[in-house]
Amino acid sequence: xxxxxxxxxxxxxMYTSAQQNDPLLVLGKTTPPLVGNMxxxxxxxxxRMRQAAAKEGIDMKVVSAHRSYHRQRVIWxxxxxxxxxxxxxxxxxxxxxxxxSTLPGTSRHHWGTDIDIIDNANPxxxxxxxxxxxxxxxxSSALRSWMNRNAADYGFLxxxxxxxxxxxFAHEPWHYTYHSLSKSYLKTLTNHAISExxxxxxxxxxxxxxxxxxxxxxxxxxxxxxxxxxx
Ligand SMILES: [Zn+2]
Numbered sequence: 334x335x336x337x338x339x340x341x342x343x344x345x346x347m348y349t350s351a352q353q354n355d356p357l358l359v360l361g362k363t364t365p366p367l368v369g370n371m372x373x374x375x376x377x378x379x380x381r382m383r384q385a386a387a388k389e390g391i392d393m394k395v396v397s398a399h400r401s402y403h404r405q406r407v408i409w410x411x412x413x414x415x416x417x418x419x420x421x422x423x424x425x426x427x428x429x430x431x432x433x434s435t436l437p438g439t440s441r442h443h444w445g446t447d448i449d450i451i452d453n454a455n456p457x458x459x460x461x462x463x464x465x466x467x468x469x470x471x472x473s474s475a476l477r478s479w480m481n482r483n484a485a486d487y488g489f490l491x492x493x494x495x496x497x498x499x500x501x502f503a504h505e506p507w508h509y510t511y512h513s514l515s516k517s518y519l520k521t522l523t524n525h526a527i528s529e530x531x532x533x534x535x536x537x538x539x540x541x542x543x544x545x546x547x548x549x550x551x552x553x554x555x556x557x558x559x560x561x562x563x564x
Contacts, residue, residue, distance in 0.1 A: 361402035361443030452476035
C-alpha cells in the first residue's frame with residue numbers, strides 16, 4: 334500500500350511538473366484541467382479561503398480566473414485596431430495597450446493559478462475592478478484588508494503591489510496568485526516560452542515585438558512584481 338501511494342505521489346508530481354514546463358499551457362494555448370475556471374488545487378485552496386472570509390462578513394467573488402491565449406488575443410487585437418485607426422503608431426499603440434493589458438501568451442490568467450476577486454457583500458456597480466473600490470469606503474476595501482492579513486495562509490499572494498517604484502502593470506489590488514504553482518509557470522514563460530509569441534501571424538503589431546521589446550517587457554511587466562513571489 335505504501336509503495337502504491339509512493340508511485341501515485343510520483344505520478345502526480347511528474348504530471349504537475351510536466352505541466353509547468355509545457356510552453357503551450359504556459360502561453361494559454363492549451364487549457365489545464367479546471368474546476369471553477371481554476372486548477373483543481375487552486376480551487377480547493379480558494380474555497381477554504383472563501384469560507385474563512387465569509388465568517389467575517391466577506392462575500393468573496395471571482396470575476397476572472399483562467400483566460401485563454403485566444404481570448405487575450407481578441408482583447409489585444411481589438412485595442413490595437415482602435416488605437417492605430419486613431420492615428421497612433423504601432424509603437425505607441427503597443428505601449429498604450431501594455432499599460433493595462435498583457436501581451437497574449439504572457440497573461441498570468443493563462444495558467445489557472447491567478448484570480449481577480451471582489452467583495453460581493455457590498456453593493457457593486459459599473460467597473461468593479463477599479464483601484465479606488467478597494468480602498469477607504471469602497472465596496473471591496475474590507476476584502477482587501479482581510480486578504481492582506483490572511484491570503485498567504487491559503488497560498489495566495491498579491492502580484493501587482495502599490496509599491497511606488499514598481500514598473501510594468503499598474504497596481505491591481507484584486508489580483509492574487511496561487512504561488513506554489515504559478516512560480517514555475519513564470520520561469521517557463523520568461524526562460525523560453527515567450528519567444529513563440531511573435532510567430533503568431535494573427536497577432537497585430539507583431540512586427541514591433543523584437544528582442545529589445547521582449548527584454549524590457551520581461552524586466553518591467555513580467556518580473557517587476559511583488560518581490561515575495563521570487564522566494
Ligand atoms: Zn488579473
